[in-house]
Amino acid sequence: MNKELEHSFVEQLQKHQNIVHKVCRLYTNNADAHNDLFQEITIQLWRAYPKFRGDSKFSTWMYRVGLNTAITLYRKSKRRINTQEFDTVEFKIKAEEYDDTEEQQLKLLYQAVHQLNDIEKALVFLYLEDKDYREISATLGISEVNARVKMNRVKKKLKTILNP
């Protein structure tokens, strides 16, 4: 029974792992931290899995547990400190290839998003994942109106970071 459960869980997680990777992408700065957070989210998902009833989609359920882990449960590990940061590595290569304005803009955008606080990142994440305000409000535990207000503020904040 337990083996069966494990099997079905791993199968689903494997299929939807990109959601977890994307959460890690927003909340961490380097590969070690990324893997660390991925590991912790996996543990939390697995622990909560017996209670997952399938009345919501597996992916929807993953958003909630994944974000909760990143925002609340995860304790940053010390390993993270001395490793090189993602963005610099990734974008250095690209910048050498060609100096496309959209590419540049994206680089700055990702950097700006990384400067947001945890809650703001969660809003951005759900927005990027095309979630409506009803789902955003249900995931974070705030009202729909407040989710909308906060989202507008985040957009403004991003603009300010980009054009100081």
Add this chain to the structure above:
Amino acid sequence: MDELDLLKKDWNSGSTEFKSYSDSDIYPMLHKKSSSIVKTLFYISIAELVFWLLASILPYFLSSNFREKLETSYENPLFLGLSIFSYVVILIFIYLLFRSYKSISTTDNAKRLMESILKTRKVIKYYVAFNLFMIFISIPLSLYFEYNENPEFHQQIVEFSTNQMLVLYGFVVVVAGVFLVLLWLFYRLIYGVLLKRLNRNYDELKKLEV
């Protein structure tokens, strides 16, 4: 075009490729140890329960002198009542702690999850406050008990001059104060470090609701 829409286009275009884990990568992950804040909090609360229990039980086993004194003090209904009361309270705390841990669910919304963790931390805080309170009432109570039951001690106190009494009071107050400040710093340190981020995020969510 909105900045976020540009980002969204890139986000969903699959340009951010990640290392894809296979089934055999994921299986071992399920059985690794979690380093979540709830787990740490759980260990701390167990340590605190054990610490305060040991603090009240150990002297009984280590010192026969203390044991004798304690046994005679139980003849006093006030002491007996207090001891029973404190054990009942410990049981209640264990129950409350257990219940609040059970209520922490990763599938709740973010705000409720934070609230249930903060509530658990509050239970621990009350438990510690209760223990400190018990220590503070038991110091004057045992002095009073000593004064009534121990003729030598009684005689000493009676012979004290006013100045000596003042020094004694001062000494007790200073020791109690230092003890309190140290404990307070200790708690600020553990919970401050552990819950700093959680508190910040919770405040951020709460600010929205005003």
